[in-house]
Amino acid sequence: MLYIFLLAFLFFSTSSLSHGSVLDFCVADYMAPEGPAGYSCKKLANVTVDDFVFTGLGVPGNTSNIFKAAVTLAVDAQFPGVNGLGISMARLDLAIGGVVPLHIHSGASEVIIVEQGTILAGFISAAANTVYMKTLNKGDIMVFPQGLLHFEVNTGWNSAIIFASFSSANPGLQIVDLALFANDLPSELVVKTTFLDYLQVKKLKAVFGGTG
Amino acid sequence: MLYIFLLAFLFFSTSSLSHGSVLDFCVADYMAPEGPAGYSCKKLANVTVDDFVFTGLGVPGNTSNIFKAAVTLAVDAQFPGVNGLGISMARLDLAIGGVVPLHIHSGASEVIIVEQGTILAGFISAAANTVYMKTLNKGDIMVFPQGLLHFEVNTGWNSAIIFASFSSANPGLQIVDLALFANDLPSELVVKTTFLDYLQVKKLKAVFGGTG
Amino acid sequence: MLYIFLLAFLFFSTSSLSHGSVLDFCVADYMAPEGPAGYSCKKLANVTVDDFVFTGLGVPGNTSNIFKAAVTLAVDAQFPGVNGLGISMARLDLAIGGVVPLHIHSGASEVIIVEQGTILAGFISAAANTVYMKTLNKGDIMVFPQGLLHFEVNTGWNSAIIFASFSSANPGLQIVDLALFANDLPSELVVKTTFLDYLQVKKLKAVFGGTG
Amino acid sequence: MLYIFLLAFLFFSTSSLSHGSVLDFCVADYMAPEGPAGYSCKKLANVTVDDFVFTGLGVPGNTSNIFKAAVTLAVDAQFPGVNGLGISMARLDLAIGGVVPLHIHSGASEVIIVEQGTILAGFISAAANTVYMKTLNKGDIMVFPQGLLHFEVNTGWNSAIIFASFSSANPGLQIVDLALFANDLPSELVVKTTFLDYLQVKKLKAVFGGTG
Amino acid sequence: MLYIFLLAFLFFSTSSLSHGSVLDFCVADYMAPEGPAGYSCKKLANVTVDDFVFTGLGVPGNTSNIFKAAVTLAVDAQFPGVNGLGISMARLDLAIGGVVPLHIHSGASEVIIVEQGTILAGFISAAANTVYMKTLNKGDIMVFPQGLLHFEVNTGWNSAIIFASFSSANPGLQIVDLALFANDLPSELVVKTTFLDYLQVKKLKAVFGGTG
Amino acid sequence: MLYIFLLAFLFFSTSSLSHGSVLDFCVADYMAPEGPAGYSCKKLANVTVDDFVFTGLGVPGNTSNIFKAAVTLAVDAQFPGVNGLGISMARLDLAIGGVVPLHIHSGASEVIIVEQGTILAGFISAAANTVYMKTLNKGDIMVFPQGLLHFEVNTGWNSAIIFASFSSANPGLQIVDLALFANDLPSELVVKTTFLDYLQVKKLKAVFGGTG
Known part of the structure; x- marks a missing residue:
């Protein structure tokens, strides 16, 4: 009985779904057109919890390369649930002596947290070419402002693991x-x-x- | 004669329409893909004034439910003209003793204006769980900051009508x-x-x- | 006892207030500097519910002027609670034959709702100078896209009242x-x-x- | 040998392209749906440098019209590379006595630079109807805030050329x-x-x- | 010699610093006014690398409370370097049986990564009250869209540690x-x-x- | 007489100025605090047309340096009128053989227009390290997406002049x-x-x- 009353209350907001409205999120549909704000949204009926979960960052990347490093991305192209939400992540593996060489993310600021090891991390400001760098240990975090050159170097005696978060689903x-x-x-x-x-x-x- | 001159002046801006540019607005096309910024735009040739007008808020909602209340939405899913414009509306009907129970709009701040009756409206700040609430009468307006829990209760002797405006076409x-x-x-x-x-x-x- | 446990949990979020953080809103402090995003924020200790409530829209404006019309604003300069929230309101009074002449809001889209009377409302698109106009009655709403010329004319036999909402705290x-x-x-x-x-x-x- | 190492490092970021991600730009695809944020993105494989270059502003517009003026646009509808990038341009040609009459860009602020000639340029503020205007010569620049009425008049003895830049790919x-x-x-x-x-x-x- | 040439080239960009321009970042000055976009910027001369580094997330929070949980924030109020950069972090400690009860971040989407332990995490969509929840283990990440109710429960046999990142410097x-x-x-x-x-x-x- | 009527109409909007509202623009006040959105606003009474005009781009920069080039900025730190408006400009002078070496603007996309000479301009995409470059002549324009490495080289027989526009008042x-x-x-x-x-x-x- 109350049930019917409830439905009456919800009539209008339910009807708002009739056009497939993405009221709460916009999980990426990789088959539909993309625009400047991101991928098109998957139909709500096809969205599952797995769109919002990504398990690839638990796996070490392959550091057998010249950088002795690996970058594993969890941005909108791999992780459909972050599309349009202004956030994404990555995992950095640095073998002993490894380096993530000088790079930029054109579309995002970044915060890193050291999961394991000791690194030297830094960025260079544009205004006066000032270098801001520091040795970071497990649990330390550091922020790199959007679009500035920065780097991470493993300066410890063991391999290092870093998790990075970005202020965009598509940091570049x-x-x-x-x-x-x-x-x-x-x-x-x-x-x-x-x-x-x-x-x-x-x-x-x-x-x-x-x-x- | 002047006419021809005029056309010459407009040549370039007219040609800018050749690709269906959405120079001024983006009326929702419910059949095309949606993205994080809203619905795709209806072709300009199919847009009419009725896309920008919505008449449903003049009609009382059905308050025969447990809340003794009704919410009638005029957001992008019902009102195609607001798509992409950062604004939308709703009508709240509160029978005697009616309530819009604790709720949140994840994507918008809200301003309400009392059209009829007397209500108690309030929101709870997150920083210190402070309650900001006040009795409102006809013509009074109150703003609820984005994403904070808020409520409206009919505390008067008659049914109440409230119009709400949101800072998004899709407030949630x-x-x-x-x-x-x-x-x-x-x-x-x-x-x-x-x-x-x-x-x-x-x-x-x-x-x-x-x-x- | 549980009380103490609770406090322990909250220690960090409480400490986050120590610098006067504007976690949830930014009520305008009219005495402090303004910036491109709006007024500075009033100290949280000085914020009251009255900052979020505005009663001026319940009062008819004075239409004894050439336009036979009055505009009563509830934007950030009068209504400190909307500062930074991307929304504001106004009341339009139109005596018989009154008009809000052609105008623009440089910083906001607008939705109007007719509270009383019959009006002709319209806007002119820039792309092809197309006129979108319609007669509106009590309860009807219409949206005007940002930055386009629009107008309201009282075409009825009585005075008209309109409430307007804007997608900015400072619509212009x-x-x-x-x-x-x-x-x-x-x-x-x-x-x-x-x-x-x-x-x-x-x-x-x-x-x-x-x-x- | 190092080559292989390199590829291993790049494995993940390369795989991020598998869904056609628009990591760096979103060149307009005029055949696909448009949304509030702009045109859909052209497939990366079809993007060429010519999408980012526009040569039409080197050509004088036809000023044989009532305004003795011409506007040549390089906005998203003509210049696909600016889609989603928040910038665009135009060229204004003013014959002797020519004028760009009072107008507004609903979606952008504008900076003009005088390429040739002498003009009187100005805008009118909304707050107090104050006129801000000045005679500009070659190399002078002036900014017009978004959504305010402004104009340019050729007050010199020769034709004038002006380049305008806008803070949107679709200024209106x-x-x-x-x-x-x-x-x-x-x-x-x-x-x-x-x-x-x-x-x-x-x-x-x-x-x-x-x-x- | 070349040195002098260099200085000539840099003359203009250096002069751009004369007004204290915040070219690259805006480290929070907790003593100056705040606005809707965040804290005022500290003078560049007073900025050090320590403004961009935060070491508090390496320390376990005190979970001796009713929730058997602790939240340690690294948002703009504690971590001045993130001010204005659209990103921040937090650490969640969950003792055995601990819970971060139902909550919302009004101003940010969130991604969590499990550092230690096994948790059940979930959020509830507003459109249809659908629950999206999943058991997460070390290295798994999950995203919660902005403004939706969500929770984390320690369902494992040991204490759990989670790092959360937010798409705002001030997530609420x-x-x-x-x-x-x-x-x-x-x-x-x-x-x-x-x-x-x-x-x-x-x-x-x-x-x-x-x-x- | 009508005059009085007019004033009555304007009463409310005039009163809205009483708190120093920045209704239309926010000219930089270099003496007041800066925030993430830009400089504080100069009092309206102190604003003049000269705040919106900048004459420095008509003057050649000094190219007697290692780059044989000069950059003259007209961004918010020099040109107070652009503060908060999302646009700014610069002039590039390239002597014969001059170069603006590889650089990035962290906060803006850029459009250049060749005023004089012949240059080779290009940018490098991050997604696949693809180079997009082209020889540009007088009147040609090219866009560089935000945060990507780009360059300009004078490849002609004369000095070159370029005007650059940015999608931010503070491009970096x-x-x-x-x-x-x-x-x-x-x-x-x-x-x-x-x-x-x-x-x-x-x-x-x-x-x-x-x-x-």
């Missing part, structure tokens, strides 16, 4: 070395726009697989 | 009673996360149609 | 007649930038108190 | 004369909402091609 | 139990707005220290 | 060479985070005035 990731040396940007142009020596550029092009 | 509406007692959330879990007594939970599950 | 209000004819903008320049006749400009400058 | 453009006189808005209604004389309205309707 | 935290039972909200009003029994309300008021 | 400017080589970042750390050779780093530290 531009690594300076790869931007310069892992594509077909002509070496002369790299020299011109960086003042590096030509031989240095050719050497790093070889390391990172670039041409030109 | 989460009623605590329904979130707890109108779904399959296990009763033990409700007890665990609210400290309510088990019998209290079972009683209200019965009232609001929940299971578990 | 620019009335074309006053922008052109109520200041010292030289008449020749008005002619040049509007193609109005010089005598027409001088006539309206006299009406609206302009010079030049 | 509403010219008061065209909003009033270039559509079917009934002349009586124009009189009512502007206080212009009826004959003045009919005269300008004839000039700008309006009816009603 | 409203715990339903405290909002209802830890202040002076009259018990009759709690009954009226929640449908709880009067005795239940009185009992929990006693538990949580409320009056009324 | 981080030049990679200066971030790496013009501060006290230890050379070993530069080597570690960039894979450059130690001697290369020392050489460029000498060029750009860095230590460490």
Whole structure:
């Protein structure tokens, strides 16, 4: 009886669902068009709790590479539940001597928390090229303002694990070395726009697989 | 003659319409994909003044329910013209003794204006659990900051009518009673996360149609 | 006893208030500096429920003017509780034959609801100068997209009352007649930038108190 | 060898592209749905440098019209690369005696830079109808706050060229004369909402091609 | 020699600092006024790396309370470097049987990562009161959309540690139990707005220290 | 007489100014506190048209430096009228062979227009390190998405002039060479985070005035 009364109360808000409204969230539908604000929303009927859960960050990344490091992303392209919510995560694994080289996230500020190990982390401000860096241990957190060059280096005696959170579902990731040396940007142009020596550029092009 | 001159001036801005640009508004197309910023836009050729007008708020809602209240929404799912414009409305009908129970709008701040009757309205701040509440009469307005628990109670001798405006086309509406007692959330879990007594939970599950 | 336990739990969130954090709202402090996002926040200790309540919209405005109309604002400059919340309101009184002349809100979309009377309301789109207008009666609502020219005319046999809501705490209000004819903008320049006749400009400058 | 290591490091960020993620930009796909935040994004594989380059602003507009002026737009509808990036441009050509009449951009602030000639530029504030205007010469820049009426007049002895930049990919453009006189808005209604004389309205309707 | 050339190039960008511009970040100055967008910015000369580092999350919270839980915040009120950057963090400690009871963050979406233990985490959607919940283990992450009721329960045999990240420097935290039972909200009003029994309300008021 | 009527109409909106409301703009007051959204607003009584006009971009910058280039900024720190308006400008002078080396604007997208000369301009996407570059001539425009590495090189036979517009009043400017080589970042750390050779780093530290 009360039940019927309740339904009457809810009539209007229920009807608001008739057009598939995404009242509370917008889980990414990877098959539909994307726009500047993110992916289109999956139909509510197809959304499950697994869209909001991601288990990949519990697994170590493969650090057998030149950086002795690995980045495992949990951003909108892998983790549909964060689409449109202004947040995402990543895991960084740094083997002994590993480094996440100088990079930028064009679309997000970042907070890191050290899960294991000892690292040196820092960013460089644009206003006066000031370096803000510090050695961080387990449980320490540090924030990198949006769009500034920053880095993490494993300075400890063991491998390090870091969890990073971003203020966007799609933070972007531009690594300076790869931007310069892992594509077909002509070496002369790299020299011109960086003042590096030509031989240095050719050497790093070889390391990172670039041409030109 | 001047006419031709005018056309020449407008050539470029007219051509800017050739791709169906949404220069001024984005009326909801309920058949196309939705994204985090709202519904896709209806083709300009199909937009009419009726997309920007909504007549449903002039009609009393049905208050024959346990709350002795009704909520009539004019948000983006019913009112296509507000899509993307950051504003929407609703009508609240409160019979004598009626209540809009504790609820939250996750996506909007709200201003209410009393159209008829006398109500007690309030919200609870999160910072210190302070209650801000006041008796409101015809013509009085009150603002509820985004995402805070609030309520309206008819404390007068007649039915009350309230118009609410929201700072989003899609404000969301989460009623605590329904979130707890109108779904399959296990009763033990409700007890665990609210400290309510088990019998209290079972009683209200019965009232609001929940299971578990 | 439980009490002490509770306090322990809250220790950190309480300490977060030690710097006067504006966790939930930012009531305007009219004595402190303003910024692009609004007024500075009043100290939490000085905030009362009256900051969130405004009673001025229950009072008819004085329509004894050339427009036979009155605008009563409840925006951030009068209503401190809406500061930073992205919403505000106004009351429009239109005597018989009254008009809110062509105007724009630079910073907000607007929804109006007719409280009393019959009006003709409309806006003009920029993309193709299309007019979207309709006669509205009690309870009808209409939305005007941000920054577009719009108007309300009392077309009924009685005075009309309208409540307007805005998608900003500071919507702005620019009335074309006053922008052109109520200041010292030289008449020749008005002619040049509007193609109005010089005598027409001088006539309206006299009406609206302009010079030049 | 290092090459393989590199690939291992990049495995995860590369996989993030598998769903067509718009990590860095969202070039407009004019064939797909639009939403409140702009056009859908073109598939990355189809994006070329030409999407980010626009050559139309190097060409003078045709000023053989009543305004002796031309507006050439480079906003999202013509220039797909700016979609979602919050910026766009336009070129204004003003023949001797030319004018960009009173107008508003509903969705953007604007900065102009004088490329050639001497102009008088100004805007009118809404708060007190104050006029802010100044004569500008080559290299001078001036900002017009969002949604306020403004104008440019060629006051020099030669034609003038101005480049305008907007704080939106879709700034909108509403010219008061065209909003009033270039559509079917009934002349009586124009009189009512502007206080212009009826004959003045009919005269300008004839000039700008309006009816009603 | 080159040095001088360099300085010439930098002359303008250096001069841009003369007004104390916050080019890259806005570290909170807790002594200056706050606004809707956050705290005022500390003078650049007083900013140090320690403003961007927070060490409190490495320390277990005190779980000797009714919830058997503790929340340690690293939001703008404690962690000045995140001010204005749209991100912050918290640590949750859950003793065996501990719970973070139903709560909302009015201003942020949240991602949690399990550092230790096994928990049941979930949120309730507003659109249809659907419960999305799942058991999470070390390394699992889950996202809670902004403004929706959610909870975490330690369902394992050991204490649990969770790190939470928020899409705002000031996420807010409203715990339903405290909002209802830890202040002076009259018990009759709690009954009226929640449908709880009067005795239940009185009992929990006693538990949580409320009056009324 | 009508005059009095008018004043009555305006009573409320005029009173809205009594608290110094920033209805239309927020000209920077360099002496008052700054916040995350920009500078505090100058009192309206002190605002003049010169706050909205900037004449410095008509003057060539001094290109007698290692880059054979100069950047002249017209952002909020120099140009108070753009504060809070989401737009700003700059002038780039490139002598023959001049270059604006690889750099990023952390807070803005950018559109450049070539005023004089021939340049090669380009940016590097983060998603796949793709280079988008093109030779631009007078009148051509190109957009660089926010936070991505980009450059301009004078490839013509004459000096080049470029005007740049930004989608923020405070775009930020981080030049990679200066971030790496013009501060006290230890050379070993530069080597570690960039894979450059130690001697290369020392050489460029000498060029750009860095230590460490």
